[in-house]
Amino acid sequence: MxxxxxxxxxxxxxxxxxxxxxxxxxxxxxxxxxxxxxxxxxxxxxxxxxxxxxxxxxxxxxxxxxxxxxxxxxxxxxxxxxxxxxxxxxxxxxxxxxxxxxxxxxxxxxxxIEDKFTRQKLSELSKAFYMLKISHDQIEKSYVVKPMSIRNSILTIKEKFDIDNPEIFYQEFLMLLQKTLNIERAFLLSVEDEESMTMMAQTDKDEIFYKDDLIVQDAMIKKKPIYISSDDLYNGSRYLAAIPVVMEDRLIGLFIISKMPFMSFNKDNLISATILISYMFDELYKLRILNHIDDFLYRFQDNFRFEVYRLYNLNQKFKIESTILIFKSYDKVKTHMLHELVGSNLRSLDLMSYLTTENFDAVAILFPLADRSSVKGFVNRIYNNMHIDSSTLDIEQSSFSISELDTIKLYLECQ
Structure with a gap:
């Protein structure tokens, strides 16, 4: 006005x-x-x-x-x-x-909120795709010498994660970056705010970190990677590059490169470092959430549990609907068919998980930002492709609002 x-x-x-x-x-x-x-x-x-x-x-x-x-x-x-x-x-x-x-x-x-969630998922999928590309490039370059891909290395490091002692996770990840990108000296920091930064890992324990350095300050303010060749202004800096990690427009980490061979200091390696660092902090955030919600839908896979938890919080705060569809199968052959058909019919944001019990197998599909009425077409496609109808005794299905987690738990406990 x-x-x-x-x-x-x-x-x-x-x-x-x-x-x-x-x-x-x-x-x-x-x-x-x-x-x-x-x-x-x-x-x-x-x-x-x-x-x-x-x-x-x-x-x-x-x-x-x-x-x-x-x-x-x-x-x-x-x-x-x-x-x-x-x-x-x-x-x-x-x-x-x-x-x-x-x-x-x-x-x-x-x-x-829905747009923010979609953009966040797109960012996560983009990082995962680029991680796959980097990993495959690494295998092509040195398969004989380093047969383990970057993604497998990160998965191995994740398995060692301890919520009470995360420094080992950071140090091993920094060593992975050091070997992959040929970095000689670097720092990895966690950022609470502009005044509070915690050193999580560094290649040289005796090297002093200067947070007042111009590259570091500009990277924190602009929230984008800064390196010395981008502007003559930074040529007097102690560091070669400062890569910030931003989550939901909030600075949460910094990766500082202080020494790197000239031939390795190139655009491709800097982009790879940015993606790898962002991916690592995303995974670390997921691990912390999963440790916090240890008994939350514990029988499903971790990625599925994390997305359900995130969408459940959106529903509780903003009443944004999402739907979980569960197929229960009492026939192993039909379970196999279900698993393949569901996987081939998922949209980009949909997520599938499964569990096996003594009496039945369950396939769960998460439909983000969709109400229960919107999954009817998906159910009909699955049944049509399997050439069965919904009255078959071997398979039963039910859909639940994301807010009905207690009901889902009871449904899965029913034999």
């Missing part, structure tokens, strides 16, 4: 102050035009309705009520007779505007 879009976000907490300024300006203009009709109630056009609509639709019902109190007080003091019918009519309109603001704001927020 009175402020630009950027200023509105910055000063949104001053909604009442802005409302008071608007109403005060309106009253002042009305007094100059006609002191006997300050709010211009007798005009053919209802200016008060427009005023309440603007304030309530922008700031919400609380500001609308505040505006109505100011207008009501002015009507009481500035007019001989208080117009109750006019005031009640404007009150009803304000309530309608306020309800519309509530639902509209909630819808926008839900779409923003």
């Amino acid at each position: 009175l402020l630009t879009s950027n200023q509105r976000e910055k000063f949104f907490k001053y909604a009442y102050l802005e409302t008071m300024a608007i109403i005060g300006s309106y009253i002042g203009v009305g007094y100059l035009i006609n002191p006997k009709d300050i709010l211009m109630l007798d005009s053919e056009f209802s200016f008060v309705t427009i005023l309440l609509a603007i304030v309530t639709l922008f700031h919400g019902m609380s500001s609308g009520v505040f505006a109505l109190v100011l207008l009501g007080t002015t009507m009481k003091l500035g007019y001989e007779e208080f117009n109750y019918m006019y005031f009640l009519r404007e009150s009803v309109l304000m309530l309608i505007f306020g309800e519309f603001h509530y639902y509209w704001t909630r819808t926008i927020k839900q779409h923003a």
